[in-house]
Amino acid sequence: MVQHNTNAGPEQQIPPVTPSHAHDEDLLRMYIAECSNWGRWGSDDEVGTMNLVGPAERIAAARTIRKGISITLTLPYDQNGPQPGGFRSNPQIFVTASGTDHTSGAQDPLPAGFGAARGFGFSDDVLVMPTQSGTQLDSLSHIFWEGRMWNDRPASLVGSKGAAANGIENLTGRVVMRGVLVDVAAHRGVESLAPGEAILPEEIDAILSSRGVEVGAGDALLVRTGFLKARRGTWGDFAGGDAPGLSLHMAPWLRRHDISAVVTDTWGVEVRPNEIGYFQPLHIVSLVHGGIVFGEMFDLEALAEDCAEDGVDEFMLVASPLPLTGGSGSPVAAVAIK
Amino acid sequence: MVQHNTNAGPEQQIPPVTPSHAHDEDLLRMYIAECSNWGRWGSDDEVGTMNLVGPAERIAAARTIRKGISITLTLPYDQNGPQPGGFRSNPQIFVTASGTDHTSGAQDPLPAGFGAARGFGFSDDVLVMPTQSGTQLDSLSHIFWEGRMWNDRPASLVGSKGAAANGIENLTGRVVMRGVLVDVAAHRGVESLAPGEAILPEEIDAILSSRGVEVGAGDALLVRTGFLKARRGTWGDFAGGDAPGLSLHMAPWLRRHDISAVVTDTWGVEVRPNEIGYFQPLHIVSLVHGGIVFGEMFDLEALAEDCAEDGVDEFMLVASPLPLTGGSGSPVAAVAIK
Amino acid sequence: MVQHNTNAGPEQQIPPVTPSHAHDEDLLRMYIAECSNWGRWGSDDEVGTMNLVGPAERIAAARTIRKGISITLTLPYDQNGPQPGGFRSNPQIFVTASGTDHTSGAQDPLPAGFGAARGFGFSDDVLVMPTQSGTQLDSLSHIFWEGRMWNDRPASLVGSKGAAANGIENLTGRVVMRGVLVDVAAHRGVESLAPGEAILPEEIDAILSSRGVEVGAGDALLVRTGFLKARRGTWGDFAGGDAPGLSLHMAPWLRRHDISAVVTDTWGVEVRPNEIGYFQPLHIVSLVHGGIVFGEMFDLEALAEDCAEDGVDEFMLVASPLPLTGGSGSPVAAVAIK
C-alpha cells in the first residue's frame, strides 16, 4: 500500500508542448522515465496501480456512502452501441432457447433428458461481443510499447490464446475504491467538449478546488467530457474517431497523485488527435509503464446529475471486470455507490 | 421499499412432503399462491425483489464494511469452466489483435488509418459465452410457467431477439445490498453436501441462529454447499447434473423474509433431482412468481474462509449484471465487500 | 423424376397487375394454387424441386462441359461483404492460432500435448457468419406463410435449435444440375437494371430465344441483373434495399418449366419494392409452395463474360450447400463448369 507520494512536485514542471514540437520522442521517453511503476511492486506484479488500493482505502471508500444509492455507469450492451462495425462490432446475444419455443410447444419435452415440461419453460442465450466494444476496462495486456507491456513483460506473451500474463482476470475483485468525478463539461459550461480539446492538469486541479474535493493515493478519477451524451444514439465516429480527452501532460499528475484508475466518457481516455506524433501516448506512459487501469466509454450522465444536485463528487466505485482469462479488457457493470 | 413482512408465519406450516406425494400439482400451486409477488410493485414492474432494496438497505449494507476487503465470488470465464459442451459451451475469447502480431511487425502501420506504429501495439479480443455458462445471475425472463413469466407477462415476449420485457438489463445497477452467507457444508461438518441433499428452512434458521446473524427484507442469501469446491477442475456433470441445493420448501421462507436474491455454489440453486414431479419447482415459485433474483455457480470459497476466520457472515454484496439488452442472464463480477 | 410438363400454357394468361390492384390477395392465392408442389413428391419430402434432378438431368449437365473450365460464382466472405451490419453482419474469421504466434515462439511446445514444435507451426480460425450474409442458398425452412412451410409442415418446427424439417442439410449433394444463364442486363444493353425494375416471363423467353438456348425440367435458371457489379464495394443498401429482380409473375413460368433452382445477383431474387401488397410474394409462391431452391447474391460476372465470349449459356452448376443441420440457408462455393 502506498499512502504517501514522494514524487510530488509543482505543476509548472510540465514542459510547454506545441504541435511543432521537434522532440516528441524525447518528451515521451521523459514522461515514461518519470511515470514508470515497473518493478515498484515486484517483478511478478500483474495488477499495477491496484496495489494502491488496500483496506484503508476501501474503508475510506465505504465511508463515502451516505445516501444509499447505486448509480450504474454502463451503457447497454446491444446493437445500438457505439461501434460502427468492422473491427469491433456491437454486442449481440444469440437466443438458444426462447419463450416463443415454449409457447409453441417446442420445449416439451425439455432438452437434456429433463423430461416432460409440465408447464416449465426457459430462455437461454449466447453473448458475442468484442471486449472493447462498450463500457469497458483495459487490461494491462492491452497496450504494448516497443515489444513490452506492463512491468517489462514481453508482448509476445499475448498470442492467439490471449494474455499469458497481465490479463484482465488479474483485476477482477480489485476495482473497488473511492472515486471522484471531475465534470469538465459542467465546469466549462458546455454540453460537451469538442474533439481535439485536451484536458490539462491545471483544469483538473481547478475543478477539484472549486468543488472542494481532493483526490488521494488509490483513488479513481472519473472525467466527464459530455461527449458520450452529445453523440449518444447517432454515434458516428464516436468509437475510434477524434475526441476530447486527457492531455498527455496528465501523465505526471496521475503518477504524482497515485491515481489507481482513470475513467472517461470517451472511447480512449486521451484526446484525439494526439498531441504528439505517437498514437495514444498517454496509454504508453500511464498504462504500459504506469500500470494505471483505464476505463472507457463510461456513462457518467446520471452520476454527474446526482453530483451536481447534492454537491458531493466522491463515491464508492465498484467496477470489477469479468475474469476473462487472458482478456485484453472486459465489459464491466460499474456502479457508483453514494 | 418493503421493510415489514406481514406474511410471516411459523415454519411448521410447511407440509410434509415425500417422494410418494400424490399432490405435486396442488403443492406447487399452493406455494405459487402463497409466494407470488405479481402485481406487488405494479403491473409494469420488471425488477421483482430488487424493489426491496432501497436507500436504507444500501446504507445498512455499507455499514457492514469494516475490514476494507473485497472478495471476488466469480469463477474464471474460460475453457476450464464447468460446462460439458453442447448446449452451453464454456466461455472463449477470440483474439483479434495480438502481441505476437506486434512483435512480428504485423501491426505496423496500425489498422484503421491510425498511421505508423512508432513502437505502439495492442491486443484485442471478442468474448463468446453462453450467459448461463459460469457464475451468473438469472433474469426474470429466464424461466416461464404455463406461458407466463414474472409479473404475469406472456413468455412470447421472449423471441429470437431476446426478451422484450424482464430482461437482465433491468437488474443492472440494482444488485447492491447486504448479503449473508449460510455455510451449510461447514455446519454439517462435511466438505460438500451430496447430490440430492436438500436444504430445508429449519437448517437455514439453525445456522443463522448459531452464527448470531439475522436476515432482513432486501438481503441476499448466499448458501454454500461445498459442491463447487468438490467438483472444481474435474467438473463432470456439475453443470446440469444432480446436485445438492435448496428445497422447494424454502419458497415460503424466502417470501416471508423478503429475500431479494438467493445465491448458491451450484448450477441451479435448488436440489436435483427435484423433490416433486416438476422441473425446478423453486424457480417456478420463487423466480417466476416471487420475482426473486437467482445467482448460480458463485465461488463462495474465499468468502466462506474469511467468514469462518472473523466470525462475521454479513457483507456488502455487489453483483450488478451486465446490461445485456433482452438477456436471459448475465455473467457477473460479484464481490463481497467486508 | 419429372420430365414432362403437363401444366404448360401460353404466357398471356398472366393477368395485368398494377399498384392499384384491388385483389392482391386473390392474385397471391391464385398463384399459390397454380404453382404449389405440396404433396407432389410425397408428404415426407424435404427437398422440393431437387426431385426434378435425376441421373438423366445430371448426365445432360455433364455433357455441357466442353472447355474444361470452372468459374466461381461466390463472393468473398469477409468484412467487405454486402451487409450493412445489424441484423446480419458480414462474415468474420477469428484466428485461434497464427503465424505470428509461430514466429514468436508461442507455439513451442505445440498445444494439446503434441510435444516440441521442432520447426512445425500452424494457423487455425473460427468462422462466424450469418448463413444469409453473402452468396447463399435458401433452405425450404427459410420462409413461412400463414404458419406453414414447404410441403405443408408447421413453421413451429423451426425453433431456437434450428429446423427440425426442411433444413438446408437436405439439399446437400443435390444442387448439381444443368444451369442456364439469362443475362438481362446485357439484353437490355445496360450496366445494371435499376431498383424496382421487374423481369417478366416474356423477357426471359425473348432472351432464351435470341441466345438459342432452352431450359428444361430440372434446370437451374441464373438471372443476371448487373446490380451486384454496379454496387460492389460501395454496397449501400444492396442487401435488403430496393433492387431489380424477378417479377411475381415469373411464378407460373418457373412452375411450368419445372425449374429446380432460381439464382440472381441480387439479395432476394425478386424485385423490390414488391409488386403487390405482400412481402416477397415470389418466395411465398415459388419457395414455400413450389419448393424451388433460391440462390441469392451470386456473383455472375465472370460467368456472364465467358458466356458472352463463347456464346454458350449452358453449363454444369455445382452449388451444394453445407450440411448445416437445421439451417435456414448456407453459404455456397458455387461453380459453373463449362
Added chain:
Amino acid sequence: MVQHNTNAGPEQQIPPVTPSHAHDEDLLRMYIAECSNWGRWGSDDEVGTMNLVGPAERIAAARTIRKGISITLTLPYDQNGPQPGGFRSNPQIFVTASGTDHTSGAQDPLPAGFGAARGFGFSDDVLVMPTQSGTQLDSLSHIFWEGRMWNDRPASLVGSKGAAANGIENLTGRVVMRGVLVDVAAHRGVESLAPGEAILPEEIDAILSSRGVEVGAGDALLVRTGFLKARRGTWGDFAGGDAPGLSLHMAPWLRRHDISAVVTDTWGVEVRPNEIGYFQPLHIVSLVHGGIVFGEMFDLEALAEDCAEDGVDEFMLVASPLPLTGGSGSPVAAVAIK
C-alpha cells in the same frame, strides 16, 4: 498446366525407415528437397498443385460422369460432430429468427421496416464453426515450417486478421478435378485400419493395380481407412488422437504422380503417432513444400459403397472451398459425381 511428370521414378528409391531411425531430420530434409514445388509456378503462386488442374484435366474429369449421380462426401456440421470441445468446438447455428417467433406473432410487423407481415414469416441463423472442425480443406497457409509457408512466404503474414497470402480463398473454384478412390480398408478386408497403421506407396499401387485404375497428374487421391465409419457417433479422440493414415513415405509418390489433392476419412491425412520425431511430417513435406491440397474428415462411405458396387473408382470431384478471405481452411460441400 503440367501434363507430364518428368520426376517420375521407381518406387524402390524410398529409403527403408524404422522407428529407431537416427536420422529423422536428414530424412525430413531429404524429402523436402525431393518434393518441394516452391517456385515451380512462379514466386507469386498461391494455389500450389491446383496449377496441375487445367482444361484437359477437367474435361477428363467430366468424362468420368456416366451414371449421373452425385454423392456427398461431407459430414453434417452440427453439435454431433467429431470435435471433443476445447480448442475446436463442433459447428453451431444460432437462430436469429424462428418459426416459433412467426407462429407466436413476434414477426408482425416484420423487422427492418418491411411492414405488416400479412402471413409472411422467416427464419435466419448465424453459423459459428472452426474451419477445421469437420469435413474440410486445408489452405496453403495452414501449416508452417521453420517460419515459412507455401512458396517460401514468411509465416508472419498470417496474423490475427488471417492470412495475407496463401489463404483458402485462393483455392475457391479450383478444386474440381478427377478423383480416384483408394479403399484401403476394403483391400485389407477390415472394417477399419487401426490407429498407428500407416499406408505405404506399395499398397496404394497394389490397390490401384488390382482395381484397374490409374492416377495421373492433377488427380485427387481419396484414401479410405474406414476409421471415420468405425468411430462415427461415439467419436472419442477421433479428432486429434491416434489414427491410421498415410505414411510420410507417401510424399515422394505424391510428388512423382503430381497428385493435386489428397483426401482421407481421418482428421489429419497422415498416420498418428507420426513415424519420425516430427509432428505431421507429411504436412511439412507435401503441403508446406509440395503445395498439395489436403482434405480431411471426408465421409467416403457412400462413395466407397458405390465404387464397390459398380467397380468404377474414378469420378469428378467438386470440393470448392468457401472463399473465406485469409482462412486457414474451409468447410466444404464436397461431391463425387459419377
